[in-house]
Each structure stands twice: as structure tokens, then as C-alpha cells.
Amino acid sequence: MTAASAPFDASKPHVARVYDYLLGGKDNFAADRAVGERMLASIPAVQLGVRAQRDVLGRVVRYLVGEVGLNQLLDIGSGLPTADNVHEIAQRIDPATRVVYLDNDPIVLSHAEALLADDKSTFVVNGDLRDPAGILTNPDVREHLDWEQPIGLLMCGILHYVLDKEHPGDVVAALYRALPSGSYVFIHHLLSTEDPAAAVLQEQMRTGLGRAQFRTMNEVRALFGGLELVAPGLVLVPDWRPEPPAIRDHPVLEMACAGVARKPLRRGPQSPYVSPAVPCSGRSLPDAGRPLPDAGGRLGPVAHSPRKTGPVAHTPHTVGARVRGSWHTSPDRWGSWHTHPKRDAKKAECRA
Numbered sequence: 290m291t292a293a294s295a296p297f298d299a300s301k302p303h304v305a306r307v308y309d310y311l312l313g314g315k316d317n318f319a320a321d322r323a324v325g326e327r328m329l330a331s332i333p334a335v336q337l338g339v340r341a342q343r344d345v346l347g348r349v350v351r352y353l354v355g356e357v358g359l360n361q362l363l364d365i366g367s368g369l370p371t372a373d374n375v376h377e378i379a380q381r382i383d384p385a386t387r388v389v390y391l392d393n394d395p396i397v398l399s400h401a402e403a404l405l406a407d408d409k410s411t412f413v414v415n416g417d418l419r420d421p422a423g424i425l426t427n428p429d430v431r432e433h434l435d436w437e438q439p440i441g442l443l444m445c446g447i448l449h450y451v452l453d454k455e456h457p458g459d460v461v462a463a464l465y466r467a468l469p470s471g472s473y474v475f476i477h478h479l480l481s482t483e484d485p486a487a488a489v490l491q492e493q494m495r496t497g498l499g500r501a502q503f504r505t506m507n508e509v510r511a512l513f514g515g516l517e518l519v520a521p522g523l524v525l526v527p528d529w530r531p532e533p534p535a536i537r538d539h540p541v542l543e544m545a546c547a548g549v550a551r552k553p554l555r556r557g558p559q560s561p562y563v564s565p566a567v568p569c570s571g572r573s574l575p576d577a578g579r580p581l582p583d584a585g586g587r588l589g590p591v592a593h594s595p596r597k598t599g600p601v602a603h604t605p606h607t608v609g610a611r612v613r614g615s616w617h618t619s620p621d622r623w624g625s626w627h628t629h630p631k632r633d634a635k636k637a638e639c640r641a
């Protein structure tokens with residue numbers, strides 16, 4: 290598919306190309322490298338965080354396509370093509386998966402177009418997250434995804450570029466309303482924490498890229514708009530269904546969180562939804578375990594998988610979990626972090 294070509298100015302740094310530089314890519318210009326170098330000078334481990342972001346994106350895609358059984362993904366803020374792109378991961382699992390990439394950077398669009406020229410299942414679209422109506426009415430977005438079947442909406446490393454004054458809650462709500470029931474939403478977001486390095490990074494992004502809005506864990510949770518977080522909830526990036534071996538314990542990895550939520554298949558009077566207890570991760574999470582604002586009846590513990598895998602039996606600590614912290618003690622398949630000494634200490638603090 291051909292995205293509308295838009296002009297670009299190589300003398301101005303752009304987030305996609307700075308990110309590409311930090312990932313070790315070659316699709317960047319001097320202005321992008323200068324911003325990347327300034328970040329590296331003040332936070333030498335920043336590349337660890339960038340790598341962790343790519344890794345969690347891969348884990349989420351494998352979860353959505355391989356475990357949930359989705360076969361269509363809308364990746365907003367897709368970034369420059371790199372190793373193991375979303376469509377490659379997804380189509381390795383299910384070659385029929387359709388992927389629509391959407392980005393507002395002309396360089397991203399031209400590179401993706403070149404890469405995908407012969408790909409009949411993957412498409413690239415010019416669009417802006419801050420214009421959800423434009424996304425939802427884009428003929429390519431309408432045509433290449435079936436809006437009557439569940440869709441995986443990926444927003445990895447993009448919402449922290451939408452400022453509060455641009456009403457990110459309204460932006461995502463418009464997208465969520467349009468998603469078919471049974472769809473999933475993934476958010477990766479940079480965190481506003483007490484670590485001074487987070488403030489330094491945010492300032493450098495504001496200066497270098499013109500915008501950045503880090504948010505607290507609770508503010509990010511609000512961006513799910515009351516959708517049901519699946520286990521393990523909204524957590525620090527390395528804690529989202531970790532796949533060892535991976536570096537999981539570094540201050541830079543506490544600067545971003547990740548979560549996946551589901552739009553319920555149906556509503557009913559039973560099983561009032563209670564927000565899953567979100568791992569403490571050393572932060573104060575006053576609203577964990579409280580009913581969400583729109584917590585009218587929600588789906589019980591079993592959901593229908595949209596494709597081939599049959600019903601998805603959620604573990605007791607996923608949808609409708611009622612006991613705060615129960616999943617901290619349940620044996621599960623992502624259990625490696627249960628034995629992580631530093632995080633276990635934090636969890637104990639959290640439960641106390």
C-alpha cells in the first residue's frame with residue numbers, strides 16, 4: 290500500500306530516527322544522532338530501556354497472536370523498520386495475520402513501504418494518533434482490517450508523545466469505542482518517577498524532540514479507559530510476562546511500564562470487574578484493587594478466542610480477579626520473577 294508522501298526536514302531531529310539511532314540503526318541524520326548522544330551522555334543505560342521496549346513489544350505480539358489468537362494488528366507509532374518487526378513476529382506464528390502500521394513520520398512511511406512492497410498482508414498508513422477520527426476513517430485502515438473481528442491495537446512508546454493538553458484520554462477512548470468486542474490494547478509508556486534520571490530524560494526529550502509527557506503508573510492505567518487488564522496487569526516493562534534470560538534489574542528499566550487490556554465480549558450483571566492488583570514495583574498504587582469507574586458488569590473468567598484456539602481460559606488472577614495480590618503467590622508460567630530477590634522484597638513492601 291502507498292502512504293501519502295510527506296516532506297521531511299533532516300535538520301530537525303525526529304523521535305523515530307533518534308530511537309533508530311539508539312537501537313543501533315542507520316536510518317538517522319546528524320540532528321537525530323546529536324539528540325541520541327545527549328541522552329546517552331546523561332543516561333548511559335538508555336539503550337537498555339530501548340531494547341527492553343522492543344522486547345516487550347515482541348512478547349505482546351506473541352501473546353496476542355500465539356496465545357489469544359488474534360490475526361489482525363493495528364500498530365500506531367510503528368517506528369522505523371528494524372530487526373524482528375511486528376509483522377515478522379506475528380506472521381511467523383500465523384502467516385495470515387494482517388498488520389497495519391501507522392506513523393506520522395515520512396521517513397518511517399517510505400522505509401516501511403520499501404520493505405513491504407511485496408507483502409500482501411502488511412500495510413503502512415500515514416496518520417496521527419492525535420487524530421483518531423482520521424485514523425478510523427482512513428480508507429486503508431478500514432479496508433485492510435476487519436472491524437467486525439477483534440483487533441490488537443498496539444501503542445508502544447507513543448502515548449508519552451501526546452501531551453495532556455492534547456487529551457490523550459479522549460484520543461484513546463475514541464479508538465477503544467471503535468474497536469470490536471474482544472479486541473486487545475497494548476500500551477508501553479515512559480514513567481514519571483521519583484528517580485531524577487526520569488526527569489532528566491523527559492527534559493532531554495522535550496528539548497531535543499519538542500515534546501514528552503511522562504506519566505505515573507496510575508495515569509497510564511487511566512489511559513486503558515477501564516478496559517480489563519490481563520495478567521500480570523500494568524507493570525514495569527521487564528515484568529510483563531518475562532522470558533528469561535533478560536536483564537530485569539536496572540534503574541533504567543523502572544522508567545517504563547507496559548500493560549495489555551481487553552475490550553469485553555459482553556456485559557452482564559455478574560462479575561463486577563475489580564482492577565487487578567498491580568505489582569507494586571516500589572511505587573505507591575493507591576487505586577489498585579478498587580472497582581474501576583465504569584465497572585458495571587463485566588466478563589467472567591472465560592472468554593471466547595476469536596480464532597482457532599477455542600475458549601481462552603484465563604488464570605484466576607486475570608479477568609475478574611477479586612483477591613488483591615492473589616497472583617503474586619500463584620504458581621504461573623511467567624513465574625521467574627517470583628524468585629527475583631529485589632522485586633520480591635518490593636512486593637512484600639507493597640502487600641504490607
Ligand SMILES: C[S@@+](CC[C@H](N)C(=O)[O-])C[C@H]1O[C@@H](n2cnc3c(N)ncnc32)[C@H](O)[C@@H]1O
Pocket residue numbers: 304305308342343346365366367368369391392393394397416417418419444445446447450
Ligand atoms: C519511540 S518510537 C516507537 C516505535 C515502536 N512502536 C517501538 O516501540 O519500537 C515512536 C514512534 O511513534 C511515532 N509517533 C510519535 N507521535 C506520533 C503521532 N502523534 N502519531 C503517529 N505516530 C507518532 C514516531 O514517528 C515514532 O515512529
